[in-house]
Amino acid sequence: MATIGALMEQVVDGPLGFDGVEATPDWAREVRRLAEQRNATILAHNYQLPDIQDVAHHVGDSLALSRIAAEAAEDTIVFCGVHFMAETAKILSPDKTVLIPDQRAGCSLADSITAEELGAWKAEFPNAVVVSYVNTTAEVKALTDICCTSSNAVDVVASIDPEREVLFLPDQFLGAHVKRVTGRANMHIWAGECHVHAGINGDELTEQARSHPDAELFVHPECGCATSALYLAGEGAFPADRVHILSTGGMIDAAKAAKSSQVLVATEVGMLHQLRKAAPGIDFQAVNDRASCKYMKMITPAALLRCLTDGADEVHVDPETAARGRRSVQRMIEIGNPGGGE
């Protein structure tokens, strides 16, 4: 077996793989050994590189991983995902050490609204209820009344007194989906978006639908193409019973139940790895194979090895912010089926 020193030398000297460390069986064994030594559990989001998903103890969407983190017997959580996800794990598990292999792994959606901007928006609508998708920073969660995932966003908004205005943030596509389903007129939507999901557009989807007439279509509600998918279904161009608007967790369940031999997937391409593992007999194809999140891919085999060796980067959330954020996350868990999220 390669020693930790030899593996770390690869970071500098090669052979070149991901960031200089190849995801070899030796690497995987060393990662697991270091995790055990540190009494750590490794969590990987569905959008992570396949090698990171395969070496992790648990793979899932952001909320499922946060719950696993809270219930884990280990006292260190290594969160292979983006920063707001590791923060959410810290909010739900304040007594645990939470590490992220690269703290620069941000999120363009979470960055589309700051706590200052939300404070100013709330001042404009002082009686409104603030609903935030989980892709937000801890500071934004602390100013939120109820968090939601893509699975329970409709239930969360429907649970609010119809007379109260709703401020929905930060994703405009998820907001439009919720507004359409609930028919709620007094809902204001923040114009945020994820650069990856926004890049999956209706034209591409229309072309794919025409060239794969028998395929089912899985759409994540944060995709810019969700409206097009529903429009196409309504027009009969894509049979309505083959269009599924799903959270990433819901996609895994739907994959196992899919009747078609081919499924088009409209979300980040990392999702294909778990779908192909869940249903190997189905041909899963990305609607846009360039829909790859550069932040998720910052968690490389080298970064994970460094994280476990050095105990860095550690995620900190100010205790008062964490306590306020925890209330909004717990209200989300109490309403409807919160399974899912990105």
Ligand code: SF4
């Ligand atoms: S895919 Fe988009 S929403 Fe998800 S982490 Fe990347 S930037 Fe954020």
